[in-house]
Amino acid sequence: MSASVNLDRENHVVLMVLQALLGLVSSDLLGVAVRVEQDRVLLYFAVDALTPEVQEDIDDVVFETEVFLGRDVPVPEREISVGYPALGWVGRNYRLVFLAKRDILGPD
Numbered sequence: 001m002s003a004s005v006n007l008d009r010e011n012h013v014v015l016m017v018l019q020a021l022l023g024l025v026s027s028d029l030l031g032v033a034v035r036v037e038q039d040r041v042l043l044y045f046a047v048d049a050l051t052p053e054v055q056e057d058i059d060d061v062v063f064e065t066e067v068f069l070g071r072d073v074p075v076p077e078r079e080i081s082v083g084y085p086a087l088g089w090v091g092r093n094y095r096l097v098f099l100a101k102r103d104i105l106g107p108d
Contacts, residue, residue, distance in 0.1 A: 021097070
């Protein structure tokens, strides 16, 4: 596969993840990144706390992404980290599609 085909495929997957995220970004979601490989798609989530509601939202994002991508792409895998996605977060190595803004100065 050529580099442009790979990039087109990656861009398509990223757009489908963004579509799946619509309406599911809560204050508990801190970061989302996408990794597209030849035979798999990985979604990295960073959350403030892994509650049943957050888990359900992540399940919904993965399901919606799978539906949007169709049968040509394997079911997206997921990795969930608890805590702010600082520079050491594994998702930072891939396509970052969402990052919650944190006030570094603290409350007013």
